[in-house]
Amino acid sequence: xxxxxxxxxxxxxxxxxxxxxAIIKGEIYDxxxxxxxxRIEVEVDSYPRQYMVSTDGxxxxxxxxxxxxxxxxxxxxxxxxxxxxxxxxxxxEGEFIxxxxxxxxxxxxxxxxxxxxxxxxxxxxxxLLFVIIGSVFLLSIILVVIVLNKRKKKQDKVIPLNNIExxxxxxxxxxxxxxxxxxxxxxxxxxxxxxxxxxxxxxxTTQKDIRKxxxxxxxxxxxxxxxxxxxxxxERIKKGRGxxxxxxxxxxxxxIKNIKEDFKQQD
Numbered sequence: 001x002x003x004x005x006x007x008x009x010x011x012x013x014x015x016x017x018x019x020x021x022a023i024i025k026g027e028i029y030d031x032x033x034x035x036x037x038x039r040i041e042v043e044v045d046s047y048p049r050q051y052m053v054s055t056d057g058x059x060x061x062x063x064x065x066x067x068x069x070x071x072x073x074x075x076x077x078x079x080x081x082x083x084x085x086x087x088x089x090x091x092x093e094g095e096f097i098x099x100x101x102x103x104x105x106x107x108x109x110x111x112x113x114x115x116x117x118x119x120x121x122x123x124x125x126x127x128l129l130f131v132i133i134g135s136v137f138l139l140s141i142i143l144v145v146i147v148l149n150k151r152k153k154k155q156d157k158v159i160p161l162n163n164i165e166x167x168x169x170x171x172x173x174x175x176x177x178x179x180x181x182x183x184x185x186x187x188x189x190x191x192x193x194x195x196x197x198x199x200x201x202x203x204x205t206t207q208k209d210i211r212k213x214x215x216x217x218x219x220x221x222x223x224x225x226x227x228x229x230x231x232x233x234x235e236r237i238k239k240g241r242g243x244x245x246x247x248x249x250x251x252x253x254x255x256i257k258n259i260k261e262d263f264k265q266q267d
Contacts, residue, residue, distance in 0.1 A: 022090045025060035026099040028072060030082060031242060033206060036102065041073045059100070063090050072100050081108050103240030190214050191260060194224050198234065198247045207236075207243040227259060 024044075028036045035057045042059045043051040045068055050061050061070075072084040082102035090096075104112075197213050198205050211221050225245060228234045233251050237244045251259075 020065045020093050022063055022065070022093050023060060023095045024063055024070075024088060024090065024098055025058065025095070026097050028054060028057045028059060028084075028100045028102065030102050031104055031206070031240065032209065033101065033201065033204060033244070036074065036082075038074065038076075042070065042100075043072075044068050044070045065090050065092070070098075070100065072102060074102060079107070079111075080105050101239055101244065103242075109241065190216055190220075191224055191228075191256065194221070194228070195233075195247075195251070195256075198245055199250075203247040205245055207245055210245065227262065231255065231259060 028040055028042070030036050037057055038055065040054040040057070040059075041051070042054055043049060044061050044063065046061070046063055050063075052059060052061075059072075067087065067089045070084075070086050070088060072082075073080060074082040081104070083105050084100045084102045086098075086100060088098055193214050194210055197210050201209070207221065207225065210225075211218060214221060225234060225236060225243075229236050231251070233247065233249055233255070235246045235248050237246065
């Protein structure tokens, strides 16, 4: 009788746990937010541990209520290229979507940097050789000109230095005014472009991708994103050595106008 009662209680506890179970699934993206394909290993530290190999960029796990860590790994040519490690909390039963964004491993970044450095070294050597040849050629021309001038015994007309210096401030003042006007217009005019890039990518993109499509410096792109984040329009999430920008709301024309005015006041 007691054994039957214990068995019944055990089955009741198991059934209650399953009633609070959830399905966690989603898609797997690379650091540029492109859906991944190929062999991706995904695991979660449930009990028992769950493990799967994704080939279509999706995953799915059956989890009880609790806190877990999901890990993903992608290898290429025998080396780990991308990794992901994200914590999730299951608070209720049901079906939930949680996408995974992979980031480049430090070893892969070092490899890319080394390859880039080697390539730049060869390019610099080629440029150096070109500069040396060009310098020799230019020096030869200068020597020929000097010899010809001595033979003809002609003196070059000397332009007074004070005349040159008196003209320079005028040109410098024009250039400084033009640069100031460009700076005042540059950031506000490209603000619409930044928001357009984020919208075109489904409301989620990387700061690196914005930098590719907007012809501004990294500092100015970061300044615009910081202002948009301060206004509550976007959210910036750190992933590896890059940033993911997520649009939280679509701003109206008045909000955009106010942000542009803020930038002009800063300039």
